[in-house]
Amino acid sequence: MRNALVDQLRQLAREDDRIFLLTADLGWSVVESFAGEFPDRFLNVGVAEQNMAGIATGLAMVGYRPFIYSIANFAALRCFEQIRNGPVLHRLPVCVVGIGGGYAYGAAGPSHHALEDLGALRALPGMRVVAPADPAQTRTVVSAVLRQEDPVYLRVGKGGNAAVPGLDGRFAWNEPAIIREGTDILFLATGAMALESLAAAELLAARGLSASVGVMAHLPAESTPELVDVLRRHGTVLTAEEGTLTGGLSSLVGQAIAREGLACRLLCAGVTGRLAGPVGSRNHMLQRQGLDAASLASMAAARLNQAPAARAA
Amino acid sequence: MAPDPVMLDRVNGLARKIRRSVLERSRAANVGHIGSSLSVVEILATLWGGLMREAGTHRPDRDRFVLCKGHAALALYAAMHHSGIMTAETLATYCADGTHLGVHPEACLEGIDVATGSLGQGLSVACGLAHGLRLRRSPARVFALLSDAECNEGQVWEAAQFAAHHGLSHLTAIIDLNGSQALGPTREVLNLSPMAARWEAFGWEAVEVDGHDTAGLAQVLAPRGVGKPRVVVARTVLGKGVRYMEGQVAWHYLSMTAAQFDEAISGLEAA
Structure with missing residues (x-):
């Protein structure tokens, strides 16, 4: 990048x-x-x-x-x-x-x-x-x-970031770019978490669950009509961000859901715990934090299997 | 070269007006920071009284001024008013509700390019202005007025290294060496002596001057040849011109009572 x-x-x-x-x-x-x-x-x-x-x-x-x-x-x-x-x-x-x-x-x-x-x-x-x-x-x-x-x-990332299939370089301020359409859950990712989210959606498909994936590169200060529109179409959203949960994507989406009174359940995947601890490659760190594709898929499946989301009309 | 006597007369008259306005506006608003506003009166009068070219205009080649020690903004407002850049009505709003004339300057004000207030950051912006103006082949000079205690901040020395490395000779830093900071004398809080030698060690041309001597200031602030950035270490007195404030750390923050104000004005008139 x-x-x-x-x-x-x-x-x-x-x-x-x-x-x-x-x-x-x-x-x-x-x-x-x-x-x-x-x-x-x-x-x-x-x-x-x-x-x-x-x-x-x-x-x-x-x-x-x-x-x-x-x-x-x-x-x-x-x-x-x-x-x-x-x-x-x-x-x-x-x-x-x-x-x-x-x-x-x-x-x-x-x-x-x-x-x-x-x-x-x-x-x-x-x-x-x-x-x-x-x-x-x-x-x-x-x-x-x-x-x-x-x-x-x-x-941006460092080097060697792979292309996100379906994104094709699309970007617009205030709005998510949808790169995969599904019905059970929306993965909403920012930054390099888009690739992990897309892979998680594929893993869910193998389990018979249908996931949308959106890339929210721009994190505006307030919720936007474009974001609300995408959230309105899904019963469950899982935000994926490579950072703490305070003030980032999950905060934005949570605020949007609450303000608009949306019937959309929110799962937040991000970094938790203290800064100090064992380190390793990016993939290792993502796994430790439950941010790799398998962890994201498990998090989504656990919630969907526990209480299936009301499908959007 | 000796400064033009006509200009000096104007500058000295300007300084008297600035000093009086600082006291009047401070009293009217019941706001402090008087001492550090009074220590820079002659420096501002020299710059705004004719030395800076096209000051307060929108012309791209105007000289730029950065009040790094933003807490002396009252003196700057007074200098701008008495130079014809700010109206009396605007000056009278100092620290009133809804004003843009706060204790520290805002950039939305005509004649102020850089908003300041957080110490240590202004010289970097001045470096960016100076570098950009030179790339644009502008003849503009850039002046940055710092407090002595501001040099406690590490960022000042980042900027000092940059200016020297890039030979920003059209950049002039002025240190208001009043020897006093918020909680005590600078030599007791964090000793900065010898100030000039520190800047010289960072690659600047340093010159010391009496910061209340407008003739001396005009000489050392005059344009000169290319080479190094220049720092003018101006020896000043906190609260200069008001006998009971001079050198007293408390007047960094205090505001005046009615009786103290009357005494201060009487002192100015007797001088």
Whole structure:
């Protein structure tokens, strides 16, 4: 995803001389192509994320469209207040790019596990939080970011993210992209959890259960008509997010259900427990947290078998 | 080169008006932060009294000013008012319900580019402005006014490294060295001495000046050749111009009683 992001930026920068890429000394083998082609619109500010957020604020004030790039926790959490008082307070189109969302850096340890970024930045008024599911959707999101004027938090994976079948790079603000139609349950996923959710739907199919899968890359501050419309058509929804349950996708969906009085039961799959603990590959961490496809399918089946959902008319 | 005497007269007159307005508005609003507003009066008068080009306009090549020590915004509002950028009616709303003139400046105000209030963040924004303006081939200069205790913040030194590395010579930082912070003298809370040497070690050209001497300030703030970013370490007095406030840490926060206000104004008039 990070390669798709930088490549898309590079292509757009040929036509748009406002695009500016800053990194806090990360992105080896990723950012060089942009830096080589646009040396005046690239800065490695050194290991100084707070300063990078401030510099981006100043650059945006004189008309640039800065993208600030670092590992998700360093880009989003370390300079949370700088993002708040800079791009958010001044309403400037700075895009904060968080690399390695969720457990992408699984074995690197808890300091590198980005679990609170989506919820934390979604709390900022006027901030657009978006976690694309695969490289093609990442490209579409980058283009969409440049067609609007709000600050954005763009959480992407690391490398080697596979394409999500059926998504075909589709993205629109405020609405889920449906990649599989079913009747018993809706899996609603953000970021790289889309692939796990799709695999879980296939596992359910083998058990005779029919699942829809939606990709909610954009996590808006409030529920949207497009989201409510999809929820209305399902008796049960299982939200899947690679992060804590506070403030992220499950919070959004729970709020939508409660506000609209929807007859939709909510299952929340996300990260629980303390930060400290054994680490390992991303797949290992997903399994530990019950976020792998098999766990998601079991969670869904247990609820559906326990009390079958009322099917939508 | 000695500063133009006509300009100096104007600047000194501006400083007197700013100081009086700070006291009047602070009294009317019953709001503190007087001491740190009074310590920067001559610095603001020098900048807004003619040194900054096209200040307060929307022109892309205007000089930029970042009040990193946002808690001195009252002095900035007064400087902008007496420079003809802000009306008396607007200034009179300072800290009233529904105003945009809070204790710390908002960017929606005409003439204010950067909202501040959280210490340590302004110099980074100034670096971004300076870098972007230079890429745009603008002749604009960027001024950032920091408090001395603000230099406790690590981000200031991130920005200092960046400015030196990229040779942002059109960026000037001014340190209001009043030696006082919220809970005590800076030398007792977290000693920053020697301030100028610290900036020099980070690759800046440092110059020390009496922060209440407008002629000296005009000289060190004047445009110069390319090279390093410059820091002006301005030795100032907290509460300058009001005898009972000068150097007293309490006047970081206190507001004046009616009697204290009268005494302060009498002191200004006698000076």
